[in-house]
Every structure is written in C-alpha cells, then in structure tokens.
Amino acid sequence: MAGVTDIAAPFCWGILGVARINRSLVGPLRQGRHQLVAVASRSLDRARAYADAQGIPTAYGSYADLIADPAVDAVYIPLPNSMHVEWAVKAAAAGKHVLCEKPIALDATGIRQMQEAARTHGVVITEAFMYRHHPLVAKVTALAHDGTIGRLQGIRGTFSFPLDRPGDTRFDAGLGGGSLWDVGCYPVSFARTVAAARPLAVQGAAAWSEGDVDLSFFGQLHFPGNVFAQIHCSFESPFKTEVEVIGSEGRLLIRHPFKPEITETIEVQRGDEHTTVAVDGPPLYQGEVDDVAEAARTGRPPLVTLADSLDNTETLVALLEAARTGATVALPT
Ligand SMILES: NC(=O)c1ccc[n+]([C@@H]2O[C@H](COP(=O)([O-])OP(=O)(O)OC[C@H]3O[C@@H](n4cnc5c(N)ncnc54)[C@H](OP(=O)(O)O)[C@@H]3O)[C@@H](O)[C@H]2O)c1
CATH class of the missing domain: 3.40.50.720 (NAD(P)-binding Rossmann-like Domain)
Structure with a gap:
C-alpha cells in the first residue's frame, strides 16, 4: 500500500x-x-x-x-x-x-x-459502471440541459439480451439474479445521470421466472420538474442497447450508451435538422481501473461515489417493490 x-x-x-x-x-x-x-x-x-x-x-x-x-x-x-x-x-x-x-x-x-x-x-x-468513464454520458447530459433539444422532458433506455445459459447466477434469486439488477441497472444509472436528479417515485411491471427473478422489466421513473424516464431490460429479447433523450424541441439518440466505442456518436434531431456529435473516450474498461488508482493516490473521490450508488440502488429496490405490489413507490427521502 x-x-x-x-x-x-x-x-x-x-x-x-x-x-x-x-x-x-x-x-x-x-x-x-x-x-x-x-x-x-x-x-x-x-x-x-x-x-x-x-x-x-x-x-x-x-x-x-x-x-x-x-x-x-x-x-x-x-x-x-x-x-x-x-x-x-x-x-x-x-x-x-x-x-x-x-x-x-x-x-x-x-x-x-x-x-x-x-x-x-x-x-x-x-x-x-465502466460507461460512466467515457465522456459520452457527460456530453449527453450537457446537451440535455443546454437548450439543444429545448426543455428536457424524458429519457428512454433499453438493455436486453437473450440469456440462454441454464444455471447462470442471473437466474438465482438468492445470488441477486434478475434482469433489473443485471442490466436494468444501466438505463437507470444513465437516466439518473442525465436527469441530474434522484427520482421521487417509480412504477414497474415485470415477468417473473419460476425461481422468482424478473426475466423482463418495464419501469418508469418520476424526477422533479416533470422529467420522466422509461426503462426496459430483459433476458428474453434480442440484444439491444439504446438511450433516447426527449426534449420539447428535439431529441438525442445514443445507440451504444452502455458500451461506448472509443469514438462514439450522439445523433441530434431538432425539428427537421439531423446532426451528429462525436465524443472520444478511453478504452471501455480502462477508465474505471485508472480512476481507482488516481482516487487512491490523490484522496479525491472516485467518479462513481457510493452516494451515487446509493441513489441507484434505492431506485432499483423501489422499482422491484413497485413491480411486486403494483403500487407507485416513493423513494426514501
Ligand atoms: N461491467 C460489465 O461489463 C459486466 C459484464 C458482465 C458481468 N458483470 C458483473 O460481473 C459479475 C460477474 O458476472 P459473470 O457473468 O462474469 O459471473 P460468472 O462468470 O458467473 O463468475 C462469477 C464468479 O464468482 C465466483 N463465485 C463465488 N461464489 C459463487 C457461487 N455461489 N456461484 C457462482 N459463482 C460464484 C466464481 O469464481 P470462483 O469459482 O473462481 O471462485 C465465479 O467464476 C456480476 O456482478 C455481473 O453483474 C459486469
């Protein structure tokens, strides 16, 4: 040490x-x-x-x-x-x-x-959360708030893939399985980051396995100021990752939000005008590794703080409760 x-x-x-x-x-x-x-x-x-x-x-x-x-x-x-x-x-x-x-x-x-x-x-x-170390999400957040697409109204995010490995820990409720914990955590994290807020309340619906893990999940997040997010994740659908950021005058489309390439693209639509913004970043998993060493060396907080992880975890817990009960679940204040 x-x-x-x-x-x-x-x-x-x-x-x-x-x-x-x-x-x-x-x-x-x-x-x-x-x-x-x-x-x-x-x-x-x-x-x-x-x-x-x-x-x-x-x-x-x-x-x-x-x-x-x-x-x-x-x-x-x-x-x-x-x-x-x-x-x-x-x-x-x-x-x-x-x-x-x-x-x-x-x-x-x-x-x-x-x-x-x-x-x-x-x-x-x-x-x-390796994707957080690519400047893509910071750029999306800036574009969501600087008027490029008007007033931010909402975020839609998907992460799905067909899980066809019987015995995988993702099917085991006792080991923290389920599609929301496994891949739904990404669109929830991305939406919270872009909204720059903690959700006030959530709603959710899920398809459950016999072993009681969610195989597919649809969730809705309510942020302050009439900003909403809709997330979808699944072990039962073809591979797809995408985030759309919706504003009063346009939208952003991010086709590789959770595994950005070294040069990643944001598609910007405003009225009839379509443009793209390119964002360069480090190789996907290098940023998180470097961040730990740098935080250890300097004493600065890591990019993904435990306070940030607390908000994500509480949102995911609330989504699961919402799907189990059918109720709108407020996050702890
Ligand atoms: N960031 C990403 O891109 C990404 C991608 C995939 C997965 N992940 C995360 O990485 C973690 C591992 O996922 P994975 O798919 O790589 O897992 P995995 O291949 O199933 O490996 C998990 C390892 O945990 C150990 N282990 C200890 N107790 C176990 C138990 N009761 N049952 C099964 N394994 C046990 C095993 O290692 P030993 O037997 O050698 O001790 C096993 O090799 C998860 O938290 C997942 O969410 C992240």
Whole structure:
C-alpha cells in the first residue's frame, strides 16, 4: 500500500473469482502502472489454472487469502451480486481499495456498510459502471440541459439480451439474479445521470421466472420538474442497447450508451435538422481501473461515489417493490 501515493509506483491488483467478465479487465489491470499480481478462486486448482493461462504470478484457493496479501493494493470483485458487499467490506478492512462490479449492493444497508468501511479504513470503494468513464454520458447530459433539444422532458433506455445459459447466477434469486439488477441497472444509472436528479417515485411491471427473478422489466421513473424516464431490460429479447433523450424541441439518440466505442456518436434531431456529435473516450474498461488508482493516490473521490450508488440502488429496490405490489413507490427521502 505504501506506494499508492507515488504516481510512478506500481498499483497492484488482485481478482476475486474466475468470472467470465475478467476477460474484459485483465488487459486494463495491466496497463501503465497497473500490475495484476494475484487471482483467487474457491478452488485452488481453478485459480492456478487461470493464473497460469493469464500469466498472473500468484494464485489463492480462497478470497480471504488474497485480501490478506500485502503485495495487493486493490481488488477487483466480479463475484455474484449477493456477495459484493461482504467482500468489499472485508477487502476494505484489509486495507485494499475496491473496484466492485455492478450492482455493487442489493439494498441501501449494503451501501451504508461500504461507506462506513471506506471511511474507517481510508480506502476507495467504487461501483464498476465502466460507461460512466467515457465522456459520452457527460456530453449527453450537457446537451440535455443546454437548450439543444429545448426543455428536457424524458429519457428512454433499453438493455436486453437473450440469456440462454441454464444455471447462470442471473437466474438465482438468492445470488441477486434478475434482469433489473443485471442490466436494468444501466438505463437507470444513465437516466439518473442525465436527469441530474434522484427520482421521487417509480412504477414497474415485470415477468417473473419460476425461481422468482424478473426475466423482463418495464419501469418508469418520476424526477422533479416533470422529467420522466422509461426503462426496459430483459433476458428474453434480442440484444439491444439504446438511450433516447426527449426534449420539447428535439431529441438525442445514443445507440451504444452502455458500451461506448472509443469514438462514439450522439445523433441530434431538432425539428427537421439531423446532426451528429462525436465524443472520444478511453478504452471501455480502462477508465474505471485508472480512476481507482488516481482516487487512491490523490484522496479525491472516485467518479462513481457510493452516494451515487446509493441513489441507484434505492431506485432499483423501489422499482422491484413497485413491480411486486403494483403500487407507485416513493423513494426514501
Ligand atoms: N461491467 C460489465 O461489463 C459486466 C459484464 C458482465 C458481468 N458483470 C458483473 O460481473 C459479475 C460477474 O458476472 P459473470 O457473468 O462474469 O459471473 P460468472 O462468470 O458467473 O463468475 C462469477 C464468479 O464468482 C465466483 N463465485 C463465488 N461464489 C459463487 C457461487 N455461489 N456461484 C457462482 N459463482 C460464484 C466464481 O469464481 P470462483 O469459482 O473462481 O471462485 C465465479 O467464476 C456480476 O456482478 C455481473 O453483474 C459486469
């Protein structure tokens, strides 16, 4: 840990779990001053095989052993959703900075536990919303509020894909499964960011699996000032990601809102006029990795703060309650 305040010192990462998503992170976790020094699995054989295949120096047969390793400055947590809070808090208590996959928690209590752990142990804990690190969403937010499309009225966002892997943790209610937690968290996060507000209340409807996770979800968010959002997510529809921002005089269309390319495009329609705005950003997963190291070095907050994650989590919890009860659910004040 001693070297993390030195801009030239290596910033050393460990990964908890041999998850599929790791393939998107192993490159960024080795760029520049980042070093990927350890991986842990519930199975030592699996950790060793993965470490050998990826050229990672140290393999552990338990997550606890990895977070006890003094050579590790920060951990990346790609565990099933229900395990995020437990391991983020344990890693923080061991003095490690934490980049934790979305959704970082399944309730507000989990976020508060992480806030307390980050404060007590002086470490960074942040949710791995990689899209937030591309300037695309900041540009969309600026265009939504600078009069380009008139007065902001609403945001529509979709993230769907056909999930055809029986046994996937996303079908397991006990592990935090369901399409809203898995991919609906993105349009909710994007809409909150563009609205620059916390929803006042939500409505929702879902199709539930036999195992009681939502397979498809339709939600509506009410923001202050007559701004609304509609979100759709699903494990049952063809792949689609899109966000539309609707104003009184035009609209913005973003075709790759959650996985922006290095150069991404915003389509702007105002009356009969159609233009495009190009936005350049870093490779998708590099921004979130760099942000942890920079926040650790300088003491500044990470881009995605736990306060931001609290708003997202409370919105998602309220949407699920709305879909279960059929009621309009107000967010806690
Ligand atoms: N940001 C993105 O683009 C993105 C994309 C995909 C997924 N994600 C997020 O990343 C996380 C992992 O998703 P994934 O699809 O990569 O997961 P995955 O392939 O199912 O891997 C999860 C890992 O967690 C460990 N694990 C511990 N307890 C487990 C249990 N009871 N059941 C299953 N696995 C368990 C396993 O590692 P060991 O057996 O090695 O311990 C497993 O390999 C999720 O939170 C997801 O939302 C993010």
